[in-house]
Amino acid sequence: MAEQSFDVVVLGGGPGGYVAAIRAAQLGMKTAVVERENLGGICLNWGCIPTKALLRSSEINHLLHTLDAYGFAADNIRFDIGKIVKRSRAVANQLSGGVKHLMRKNKVTVFDGHGKLAGKGRVAVAKDGKPVADLAAKHVILATGARARVLPGIEPDGKLVWTYREAMVPDIMPKRLIVIGSGAIGAEFASFYLNLGAEVTLVEVLDRILPVEDAEISAFVRKAFEKQKMRILTGAKIQGLRKGANEVTAVIEAGGKVQEITADRVISAVGIVGNVEDIGLEGTAVKVERTHVVTDPYGRTGEPGVYAIGDLTGPPWLAHKASHEGVICIEAIAGMHPHVMDVTNIPGCTYCRPQVASVGLTEEAAKKAGHAVKIGRFPFIGNGKAIAMGEPEGMIKTVFDAKTGELLGAHMAGPEVTEMIQGYTIAKTMETTEVELMETVFPHPTISEAMHEAVLDAYGRVIHI
Incomplete structure (x- = not known):
């Protein structure tokens, strides 16, 4: 089997791996991705995306059972769980196909199989236990992700x-x-x-x-x-x-x-563990702690030429964190001196009903870190758009440093807060203070006005409560 040479080989085609590969290709590097299942990884195929499709169906079911509040009536409301699942899988398959297209567009070579380190600058790829490729690379990025944690006594059996x-x-x-x-x-x-x-x-x-x-x-x-x-x-x-x-x-x-x-x-x-097994870490200087690979802020491990990104490196276990780490890692390899990632600027979203979104420090964490804080709160019952939508149950909480006005954290629960949290995330990334946020004009009528009011409330200037 002839050895194939690349500048970068990425093990794992999830949101960390495939984004890193695209950025490497953009910078002129000859790049390959090794993926043993589906491009897009767990997030796209079995996590973030298909679960949102499922949750959308459940939201519709809830709305159908509350039609009277909006002036409608319907009889014999029912659903087909098989069709709900089928739609969810179709959404995932469509997007996985989209990643395949992105790989071709960016001239990234994709190997279907399981990859593992096979010596300095080498990766062996096998499919169903049979060797399919022998790769050489100056840089190898581990992006093998994580899997569900199993606890004794409640081991999953696939049925019950x-x-x-x-x-x-x-x-x-x-x-x-x-x-x-x-x-x-x-x-x-x-x-x-x-x-x-x-x-x-x-x-x-x-x-x-x-x-x-x-x-x-x-x-x-x-x-x-x-x-x-x-x-x-x-x-x-x-x-x-x-x-x-x-x-x-x-x-x-x-x-x-x-x-x-x-x-x-x-x-x-009950949580997740990193996929560190059978990827060739034995005999390397890669350090593993509590099932996760230890890296520096640029994704470098203890082994020269070997990097790690995404869920494999530990919390927060978020797709957008993995993607951003992939870009940072590649740009560091290219000598571009990227900014390191500030984890307090990474938003988290939970798509239950009500939705939950947050960025930065909680009130408790801010106080533990030694900050004197100013806290602002605003309930959605004081927001016209939320009431008009029939979704008045929600709240926004802001945490500011009392001395400097720095936005330390923002926390939300209610309809579509997962879409709104990015406003506070941008504010944190730009190191905005309460002054700029209070001077920002929010459109009316929108639920986002509650974000403005929560800032105003922290400084005794709230209008609508």
Whole structure:
């Protein structure tokens, strides 16, 4: 087998890997991507994109059951879970095909198979255990992503206990569901199935749901979920699962009491671990900590010529973080001296109902970091567009440094906040203070006006509450 030479070889074609490959090609580097499954990675094929398609269907189901509030009526409302899943898969397939087109457009060579380091500057590619390519490269970027964490006693079996994969292509529409873990993945699936009519129990080992969010936002979302009839157990531990023919009983300890809850299916959403196995790290100076590869701010590992980006390198496990890391890594390789990424400027979004979005420090984190803070809040009930839309349940919270006026963080819950958070993200990236934000003119009527009011409230100038 003849060796093929490249400037850059990327292991993994997810949002970190394929973006890094495109940027490398733009800079004139001969580039290859090795992908063992589907271009676009987990995000595009089994994560971010198809779950949004599913959630859109559940939102429509919710709207159809609240038509009377808008002056409409409909009879015999029903859905076909198979068609909902089919649409979700079609969306993912369309976008995966789009990535293939981008690879061809940018003249990036794609190898279908499993890649692993095979010595200095070399990558071996195999498919179904058989060698298919021997690659040489000056620079190798590891972008192999992550997978669902498995905890003893609640191991997924593909039938009664699901990971996110089975939850996206359900064999049945469960009438009763237990979701273990209330981070973004758990909250989204809990919301999806709840809005399709399932009886959902959300179990979280920590003392509140959405634990990485600001405490007020977590409390707001919990209240909204419970209003929608979701059962929530926090400070709860799963002691074990008992499986029947087509149902499973969870033994749960919470609040000093042990209870049993029976459901048709259980979704395990207890975090992720990096895909560090079988990629040739043995015998290299690449350092791995808690299943994630350690890098410097430019993606460099301890092994010269080997880099790592994306979920493989640890939190936040976000597609947009991976893509940005890919660009930084390539531009550093090209000697362009890119700015390092400030993780406090990376927004996070959760697409449950209500949506959740945030950027920067929570109030608690800001205080722990030594900041004296000014806090602003604004409820959507004071926003005309939100009321007109029939979506008045929401809030925005801003955190400012009391001495300098620096925007330290912004936190939101409500309709379309995942689209609005970028306004605060831009403000943070540009190191905007409260002065510029207060002087900014927001269009009326929009929900985004609540962002302005939350800034004004931090300084005693709020208008509409």
